[in-house]
Amino acid sequence: MRRAWLRAAIVPVALLLSACATQSPVSSPTPEPLSPTPSVTTASETALTGNGDVPEVLDPDLLEHLPVTVHSQSGYQQHIFATWPEFGKPKIDAAIRGYYLSTIKQFEQDYPQPADPEAPSPELNLDWHLLAASPSMIGIVADGYQFAGADASDLWHSMWFDPSTDTVYQPADLVNSYAVSTALVGLEPSRRTMVTTLDLSPLGSNPYGAATLVAFTGNGDLIVGFDECQVAACVEDRVTMTIPATTVAPMLTAAGKRAQAAEMDPVDPTTTASTSASSPSPVPVVTPQPTAKKVNCKKLKCVAITFDDGPGPYTKTLLSYLKAGNVPATFFMLGQQVDTYPHTALAVAKAGHEIGVHTWSHRDLTRLSPIQIDKEITSTVDIIRNETGVTPTLLRPPYGAVNSTVRKEARKAGLAVVLWNVDTLDWKTRSTPKTVKAALRDTRRGSIILLHDIHKTSVAAVPDIIAGLQAKGYTFVTVTDLLGNPQPGVMYRYGR
Numbered sequence: 001m002r003r004a005w006l007r008a009a010i011v012p013v014a015l016l017l018s019a020c021a022t023q024s025p026v027s028s029p030t031p032e033p034l035s036p037t038p039s040v041t042t043a044s045e046t047a048l049t050g051n052g053d054v055p056e057v058l059d060p061d062l063l064e065h066l067p068v069t070v071h072s073q074s075g076y077q078q079h080i081f082a083t084w085p086e087f088g089k090p091k092i093d094a095a096i097r098g099y100y101l102s103t104i105k106q107f108e109q110d111y112p113q114p115a116d117p118e119a120p121s122p123e124l125n126l127d128w129h130l131l132a133a134s135p136s137m138i139g140i141v142a143d144g145y146q147f148a149g150a151d152a153s154d155l156w157h158s159m160w161f162d163p164s165t166d167t168v169y170q171p172a173d174l175v176n177s178y179a180v181s182t183a184l185v186g187l188e189p190s191r192r193t194m195v196t197t198l199d200l201s202p203l204g205s206n207p208y209g210a211a212t213l214v215a216f217t218g219n220g221d222l223i224v225g226f227d228e229c230q231v232a233a234c235v236e237d238r239v240t241m242t243i244p245a246t247t248v249a250p251m252l253t254a255a256g257k258r259a260q261a262a263e264m265d266p267v268d269p270t271t272t273a274s275t276s277a278s279s280p281s282p283v284p285v286v287t288p289q290p291t292a293k294k295v296n297c298k299k300l301k302c303v304a305i306t307f308d309d310g311p312g313p314y315t316k317t318l319l320s321y322l323k324a325g326n327v328p329a330t331f332f333m334l335g336q337q338v339d340t341y342p343h344t345a346l347a348v349a350k351a352g353h354e355i356g357v358h359t360w361s362h363r364d365l366t367r368l369s370p371i372q373i374d375k376e377i378t379s380t381v382d383i384i385r386n387e388t389g390v391t392p393t394l395l396r397p398p399y400g401a402v403n404s405t406v407r408k409e410a411r412k413a414g415l416a417v418v419l420w421n422v423d424t425l426d427w428k429t430r431s432t433p434k435t436v437k438a439a440l441r442d443t444r445r446g447s448i449i450l451l452h453d454i455h456k457t458s459v460a461a462v463p464d465i466i467a468g469l470q471a472k473g474y475t476f477v478t479v480t481d482l483l484g485n486p487q488p489g490v491m492y493r494y495g496r
């Protein structure tokens with residue numbers, strides 16, 4: 001339960017238990033009875049790390065009826081990957097985006113790419129999770145991992161807002177800050193977590209004001225969280241302190257009470273009376289489309305076009321371009337994105353494209369233990385299979401970072417390791433013309449072309465890439481068709 005990635009991988013469990021997961025095909029063959037209040041989601045397990053109580057995260061499907069889009073930013077030289085939600089509300093979105101972009105900027109300044117190419121790349125990974133939801137209050141937490149060349153640390157940052165009025169709440173808006181600070185200082189040892197070196201004094205007279213996480217337990221206890229090294233020795237991981245619901249009750253503002261309720265009894269934020277007692281949708285049965293005719297890559301000039309980091313808000317547009325060009329593609333999906341965009345993942349599968357694994361949370365796998373690598377892979381295999389009916393056979397490790405341990409874990413999971421030999425640098429240039437130019441210039445027979453469907457500019461490049469390469473006599477196939485019979489644990493950069 002300790003390391004960072006678990007925070008996200010727990011979510012599918014919650015999804016199983018969630019009434020809102022009724023459209024999720026995950027569920028057991030015997031349909032489970034609908035709960036009397038179908039819009040209530042319960043998270044079954046804590047999903048963030050920390051030394052004390054941590055808030056439970058909710059199934060992002062709960063936001064399904066809100067126009068939420070998930071944005072991503074990535075970098076390769078410095079290994080940066082961040083995803084965050086936007087709600088179409090100017091103030092809320094500015095606050096969320098502001099946090100993520102400033103954290104990235106700070107990281108880039110603090111930990112520039114080392115001049116020595118052999119030195120390990122600094123890495124920043126920023127996820128987001130849903131903490132609480134109601135028509136008048138949503139809570140999210142940014143959950144981060146940072147590797148700075150020598151040591152790694154976790155960070156988190158909670159954000160609370162009212163989607164109905166576009167209001168952003170600061171921690172001090174939720175409680176009487178002075179009362180909570182006093183309570184924190186006076187907490188009995190058991191509520192101060194098991195950390196022995198906990199020391200609030202460096203934070204001055206208002207420890208609460210320095211907290212990076214404010215949330216609640218399912219019982220309504222207030223959780224106040226701090227980053228690593230903030231109030232305890234750096235070896236201690238993140239720290240939380242818990243004030244019991246009865247004690248904290250008189251300290252809560254009206255907004256704080258709404259936040260507490262939205263975490264204890266989350267409901268679909270678009271609920272007016274009672275939304276969607278949606279009936280369970282059937283398990284997807286994906287009949288892979290008869291891939292046109294079987295293409296013979298010994299005779300034809302075959303290439304494979306691949307899309308990483310999705311599915312995302314632009315993936316459906318991409319599907320229409322691929323359909324128009326009659327082009328099969330290969331999508332290396334992130335588990336966390338499939339969790340957020342399950343219907344899009346299913347649409348990709350239904351259109352007959354190949355789906356591979358890009359891990360759950362886009363961590364550099366060469367920094368993880370075999371157990372962590374296994375969980376990053378198998379949790380993603382599971383959610384892809386559950387949401388799309390497809391069992392993936394390919395792994396693309398984030399950043400193309402591979403070592404013998406990664407290959408071994410891939411082999412155990414039955415996955416071939418697929419890199420690329422045409423890097424369009426679309427993630428870097430964010431330029432449609434440059435992306436098209438790179439793809440047309442560098443592609444040869446057997447090439448595997450790397451693109452990212454989380455960027456609008458990349459998706460916009462696809463029609464010209466298809467037309468340009470078809471004009472040069474290339475035939476698009478999936479990665480598996482290009483490679484012929486890719487073997488688990490073996491690494492490929494191009495095919496025939």
Ligand code: NI
Pocket residue numbers: 308309358362398399
């Ligand atoms: Ni990636």
